[in-house]
Amino acid sequence: MVLDQVKARGLVLLGCGKMGSAMLQGWLAQGLPAASVWVNDPHPSDWLAAQGVHLNAALPDAPAIVLIAVKPQMMAAALPTLAGYGGGATLFLSIAAGTTIATYEQMLGTGTPVIRAMPNTPAAVGRGMTAITGNALATSAHLELAEALLAAVGQVVRLEGEHQMDAVTAVSGSGPAYVFHLIEALAAAGEAEGLSGPLAMQLARATVTGAGELAHRAPESASQLRINVTSPGGTTAAALAVLMDADTGLTALLRRAVKAAADRGRELGK
Ligand SMILES: NC(=O)C1=CN([C@@H]2O[C@H](COP(=O)(O)OP(=O)(O)OC[C@H]3O[C@@H](n4cnc5c(N)ncnc54)[C@H](O)[C@@H]3O)[C@@H](O)[C@H]2O)C=CC1
Numbered sequence: 673m674v675l676d677q678v679k680a681r682g683l684v685l686l687g688c689g690k691m692g693s694a695m696l697q698g699w700l701a702q703g704l705p706a707a708s709v710w711v712n713d714p715h716p717s718d719w720l721a722a723q724g725v726h727l728n729a730a731l732p733d734a735p736a737i738v739l740i741a742v743k744p745q746m747m748a749a750a751l752p753t754l755a756g757y758g759g760g761a762t763l764f765l766s767i768a769a770g771t772t773i774a775t776y777e778q779m780l781g782t783g784t785p786v787i788r789a790m791p792n793t794p795a796a797v798g799r800g801m802t803a804i805t806g807n808a809l810a811t812s813a814h815l816e817l818a819e820a821l822l823a824a825v826g827q828v829v830r831l832e833g834e835h836q837m838d839a840v841t842a843v844s845g846s847g848p849a850y851v852f853h854l855i856e857a858l859a860a861a862g863e864a865e866g867l868s869g870p871l872a873m874q875l876a877r878a879t880v881t882g883a884g885e886l887a888h889r890a891p892e893s894a895s896q897l898r899i900n901v902t903s904p905g906g907t908t909a910a911a912l913a914v915l916m917d918a919d920t921g922l923t924a925l926l927r928r929a930v931k932a933a934a935d936r937g938r939e940l941g942k
């Protein structure tokens with residue numbers, strides 16, 4: 673099995689903050705032995721320190737994979753420490769927003785297989801969405817290895833190419849934050865209508881997660897699920913008239929928000 677080589681040769685994590693921990697949590701839960709994981713992070717969390725992984729210890733000679741999970745702004749300082757793994761034997765899998773494959777090739781050598789991946793934090797509960805794309809050195813075996821590893825924490829899609837990565841980052845990478853903000857905004861609106869803060873938050877959180885689960889499980893399209901809630905002339909129709917306004921509604925707002933995120937990804941890549 674593909675993951676056997678990760679178990680045998682090891683996985684090195686460069687940076688293990690919120691996203692690295694979300695993925696590691698999923699992999700450990702799926703049976704990846706802690707003894708096969710090496711983490712290099714100057715500020716490990718208490719959770720990480722309790723996992724039994726090799727933490728800031730001597731690294732293996734030729735790990736199967738190096739997962740790069742530091743912030744793009746830290747890349748220039750952090751990556752050179754692992755440049756010795758460049759050149760072929762080890763697959764570099766980066767989840768950093770913005771940082772391009774060309775940048776990794778420059779820092780690690782052109783003979784290095786590199787795959788860029790964009791995951792999201794629901795990976796922590798096995799419900800991640802990750803998109804991947806590789807450089808010319810990333811073989812189908814490398815892509816299968818990355819896919820197998822990432823499939824352990826949710827769905828995986830292969831992109832046509834790196835040109836799609838900033839848009840993907842803006843939709844599914846950052847997307848969970850938009851949904852969490854929807855919970856906050858819905859709760860605040862409930863408070864404005866006279867509910868207590870805790871009750872409004874309970875209603876908003878259960879509604880968003882329940883609707884998400886229904887969208888996950890139901891065979892109907894999102895549009896049909898929306899229509900199922902909307903009685904003609906009823907309360908939902910009144911709200912949707914505001915939310916679906918062509919100029920001021922959610923579609924126009926999300927268009928601006930997603931564009932801002934994608935633009936920022938492009939900036940980080942420079
Ligand atoms: N948080 C998210 O939802 C997502 C984040 N990403 C990407 O994941 C990467 C990490 O993001 P987060 O986990 O949110 O950030 P974070 O700040 O929680 O984690 C970064 C970790 O890197 C460590 N670090 C800093 N300097 C280091 C060095 N020189 N060597 C080793 N480790 C070092 C920090 O101590 C920290 O634990 C970013 O590149 C981001 O673009 C991608 C998809 C989603």
Ligand SMILES: O=C(O)[C@@H]1CCC=N1
Nearest residue numbers: 768769841845846847
């Ligand atoms: O905010 C960020 O830059 C990262 C990338 C996607 C989610 N978090």
